[in-house]
Amino acid sequence: MFKATLVVALLAFAVVHDVGAAKAYYVYPNQETFVGAWIGCKAAGMKLASVESEVENIAIQDAISKSRYSSNAGYWIGAATGTLNDNGWYWLSADLKMTFSYWGTGQPRYDDGIDENGYCIRVGNFYKVNEIYKWENIDCTSKLYYICEVEA
Numbered sequence: 001m002f003k004a005t006l007v008v009a010l011l012a013f014a015v016v017h018d019v020g021a022a023k024a025y026y027v028y029p030n031q032e033t034f035v036g037a038w039i040g041c042k043a044a045g046m047k048l049a050s051v052e053s054e055v056e057n058i059a060i061q062d063a064i065s066k067s068r069y070s071s072n073a074g075y076w077i078g079a080a081t082g083t084l085n086d087n088g089w090y091w092l093s094a095d096l097k098m099t100f101s102y103w104g105t106g107q108p109r110y111d112d113g114i115d116e117n118g119y120c121i122r123v124g125n126f127y128k129v130n131e132i133y134k135w136e137n138i139d140c141t142s143k144l145y146y147i148c149e150v151e152a
Helices: 002-011 036-044 055-067
Strands: 015-019 023-032 075-081 087-090 119-123 135-139 144-151
Touching: 002 075, 023 036, 036 055, 036 144, 055 144
Parallel strands: 075 144
Antiparallel strands: 015 023, 023 144, 075 087, 075 119, 119 135
């Protein structure tokens, strides 16, 4: 009963976008670190969003545009870097190496090597560049809004 109540309470504040019959996306209005976003999605019975195609990327953009928050705000999606020996990117919820990407100009960047907190992906108009909805790699401890997905 508690879990069902929690899910209903969380969904009341979410913007939903359905991608055909495959996935539905929920944009959450609270800001969390990457780990906090991961936990928030799991607590609601969902996963931090993975974006595995252009269709899914457009659906994420649409969900953000329908939310009451600006594309400048920044949103977590569920990808992070691998180990120190592997700079690859992985969709953590799907346990897959990333094959689709939508990086902004000069991204991903590793200005000072691998950050000890890891790198995760922020969607939005990233800092000082006017590229709405492009991806930027940033420190996973930053606090951002986040996007969860559920199979529809």
